[in-house]
Amino acid sequence: MRIGDLAAATGASARSLRYYEEQGLLASVRSPGGQRGYPHAAVERVGLIRSLLAAGLTSATIRDVLPCVADESIRTPWLADRLGDELTRVEGQIADLHRTRDVLAELVENYKINGTAETVLSTNQA
Amino acid sequence: MRIGDLAAATGASARSLRYYEEQGLLASVRSPGGQRGYPHAAVERVGLIRSLLAAGLTSATIRDVLPCVADESIRTPWLADRLGDELTRVEGQIADLHRTRDVLAELVENYKINGTAETVLSTNQA
DNA sequence: CTAAAACTTGACATGGATGTGAGGTTCAAG
């Protein structure tokens, strides 16, 4: 598939797909004329990339952590640690987000009951 | 308390606190000489602001959504919707993050077992 | 009174992913 198709299939802009490639996250084979071609599996790959980006991983981190693309498996224990760290970070992020959600829910509640939102708004540490 | 104290108490930089004020998120009373003073409750307030920022709300949104600071209660139904939207968004974000966490966990697992991470890496839609 | 620490405003810099536009090439279809 060509870049436009992949963009349509993933929701990522063509610009972003080129960027992912530039960052070493996504491979493509070029047509004789120089245009990018992607295997069908690229759709999932892009989904993964976007998820990780949305989770706050930086493209450099993703490159380190994501298997292959370029030079397959430089499996250092350092890398394993890295992965673990990111996992921990994301889990913390989820916990924080949970608290934030509760705060928002509380706001919504107070909003409904009286119109004055007597915000208690406790328990948050960024 | 003065800005330095609040910064120390919250982990936010003085720069950020001034920015929050500039954006209408945080109030202060000025000393005769023009320096900012905060009530004790500001600590919690800043915590809340930071949580919401971390959750991806923009400072403009927070201003809209957070009770008072400036003109208390312009309680339009529009605002209630807004709040609800953000709540929904954050909940979606949590769900996505959950999936991402699982993916990361999978990576870590594969990493431990064999050294080759045969990434299946399914089920993600940004 | 004085020096140091803390604060003030203002402006410019940063990062990271993405948008955007120019100017040119390739591809698919008539």
Added chain:
DNA sequence: CTTGAACCTCACATCCATGTCAAGTTTTAG
């Protein structure tokens, strides 16, 4: 062959919370 859509590369713009630096003022402690 021709045309228009899709693509290419480069480069600069944007967003938004923060960092950072400069030059000046206020506060606090000695």
